[in-house]
Amino acid sequence: MKYLVLVLSICILFSCKQNEETQEVTAKQEKIVYDMYEPSEMANLMNQMYAHNLKVKNDILAGNVPTEFPLDFLKIHSAEMSEFKERNTVFQSFSELFIEAEKDIYNTESTVPLEDRFNTTVNLCISCHQTECTGPIPRIKKLLIK
Numbered sequence: 610m611k612y613l614v615l616v617l618s619i620c621i622l623f624s625c626k627q628n629e630e631t632q633e634v635t636a637k638q639e640k641i642v643y644d645m646y647e648p649s650e651m652a653n654l655m656n657q658m659y660a661h662n663l664k665v666k667n668d669i670l671a672g673n674v675p676t677e678f679p680l681d682f683l684k685i686h687s688a689e690m691s692e693f694k695e696r697n698t699v700f701q702s703f704s705e706l707f708i709e710a711e712k713d714i715y716n717t718e719s720t721v722p723l724e725d726r727f728n729t730t731v732n733l734c735i736s737c738h739q740t741e742c743t744g745p746i747p748r749i750k751k752l753l754i755k
């Protein structure tokens with residue numbers, strides 16, 4: 610039982626590593642992995658994107674129109690990832706689609722309702738995550754405007 614709780618908490622912490630490494634190693638080894646964990650540049654960017662889009666969601670719900678595309682998001686094309694991840698062509702195309710969708714949120718001339726543009730963006734976060742990093746998906750789904 611203790612072991613299970615540890616595995617679960619490690620899985621949450623290392624949402625993207627769970628398949629690759631943490632599951633079958635012993636609890637003791639996991640402790641070491643935990644001590645050495647440092648978020649990658651990409652993980653930091655992702656957390657920043659999460660926080661920003663949560664703010665955008667609240668703005669939209671409050672009736673405000675977000676107007677400024679956060680240029681930092683373009684780092685998705687270059688940010689360093691944890692060593693077990695690579696930028697393959699699937700990743701490239703998802704990042705491009707995602708950036709286009711995110712930009713469209715700030716396009717004040719668009720005829721598509723703002724909520725729809727926002728949800729399209731969040732669904733692209735989810736689509737990319739389905740290809741390689743499923744851990745954060747339940748959290749990302751909470752961004753969707755219902």
Ligand code: HEC
Pocket residue numbers: 624625648649650651652653655656658659662689690691694700701703704707730731733734735737738741742745748749
């Ligand atoms: C092009 C693919 C792609 C898109 C689009 C994408 N992600 Fe990610 N996300 C990743 C990858 C890959 C990682 C793992 C990064 C690493 O560990 O280096 C990640 C990690 C995360 C994490 C975990 C960070 C951590 O602390 O380990 C969160 C949260 C996250 N993404 C949220 C989002 C949100 C919110 C969006 C949309 C606004 C989004 N992602 C869009 C690929 C993507």
